[in-house]
Amino acid sequence: MTAFLAVIVRDLRLATRVGGDVLTLLLFFVMIAVIVPFAVGPDRELLARLAPGIVWMAAFLSMLLGLDRLFRADEEDGSLWLFRHAALPLEAIVAAKVIAHWLLTALPLLLASPLLAVLLAMDAATWGRTLLSLLLGTPGLVALGAIGAAVTVSLRRGGLLAPVLILPLSIPILIFGVASIGADPGLSRAAALFLMAISLVALVLAPFAAALALRASEE
């Protein structure tokens, strides 16, 4: 197994072992969709109109709150030091961790989306667009999140700061993500393309920015 794959597998194993909170994040995601009708009323038409926004907000919140787990455990147990001095470049390690993090935090959301579609009165076509939208946008979100996590890794109480830092920067993903679920085909396609572009650029640049921040965080 290449070193790159080994990092991914390591992260996956660690997260799904005892003490992992993958299920918690998933529950949080579903929970948000569940509480929205209590907040805005159960009118199906209203829910259907709000559904794209609610799904993306839920994705945003659960993914941003899960950011801390990206580097903090490694920082605490010394793995981060090893990563900084490993043969595999730190940028590649970050990229591998981003992939693992996406599998752990975004993939479950995709799998849970049918449940949300039903709860929020989405029709099948809308749900399909939602799935595509999450697929295109969540990688960018994870990439940006990795930068936030790397920047705050050396802060003991940095946990909440990373989402606060990343949220304003991620607003384009939210805008295009929600817009790509819209009914107008031309508009949703344009938004989807923008979304994909942002995700791709973020995925390419984030490992370098995050590695820079991680190196600078060395004692």
Place this chain on the structure above:
Amino acid sequence: MSLDVAAKRPNWFARLANPGQFLAWSRPLLWPLAGVTALLFLAGLYFALFDSPPDYQMGETVRIMYIHVPTAILAEGVYVLMALAALGTLVWRHPLADVANQAAAPLGALFTGLALISGSLWGRPTWGTFWEWDGRMTSFLILFLIYLGIVALWRAFDDPSRAGRIVAVFTLVGALDIPVVKYSVDWWNTLHQGASIDLMGDRHMANSMLLPLGLMTLAFGFLFLTLYLVRIRTEIFRRRLATLARQAAGATP
């Protein structure tokens, strides 16, 4: 090469790069800068409030433009400055770049906040509400949040000298992202056909309006410069203080 043991007069780069040198040449500038600022404000306010005409469309409320535009310009300009400082930290390892970034952040947040407040009050008589999610104001709101995030980030570190490179990375990521945010917000705004009432619009401004606008912009600019120099000096002193305090406590420096 002969041994030149006489003390050399520092060349221009050393004067810029060395914190001690910076402290030396910035000190005599402070009061003159403050004076120029005060004069510019006096002149600007006179023309803004007394000696300029009302707008043919929005009447007297155009006078708010004379404070909104300068704060908006500074809000964006300070971030450019911070991005340059971040490059200075990461690429050239300029010793003052950290401090330049840290000193600028709260000032940038201040001017963005003032731009939002003045824009909101300008909008109220024009739009009818204190806030409309139009492209420009929304972008400024996000910029404000980014500034506050950077201020929070600086404050979260115990040792600011360690934080320098890290905050610089984040500042540059922000610099790349802000244009994307602006574009997406404008796109979002046209999508929802929100109130895209541009406060300034396509106006050919008469000289009688350009004068107070220019004066006030200069005034705000000089105010920023003065406060900025003081803040850089303060940050340099604060870091010396921390080092000395550690020495005093007997810790290994």
Place this chain on the structure above:
Amino acid sequence: MIDLGPHAVFIVGAYAGVAVGLLGAVLWVVLDARRVAARLAALEARGIRRRSAGSPAP
């Protein structure tokens, strides 16, 4: 000041708000500078000095 028109309260509010903000900023910057200077002076009075002839920061 000439007649500020029907929306005078907003104009005055904007100018006043910005003035308060700027004055507050000036005050904060000045007081912060003074506080740091005072603490440095206190340390210096206790005889703690920087290692002089220090090389410029890297």
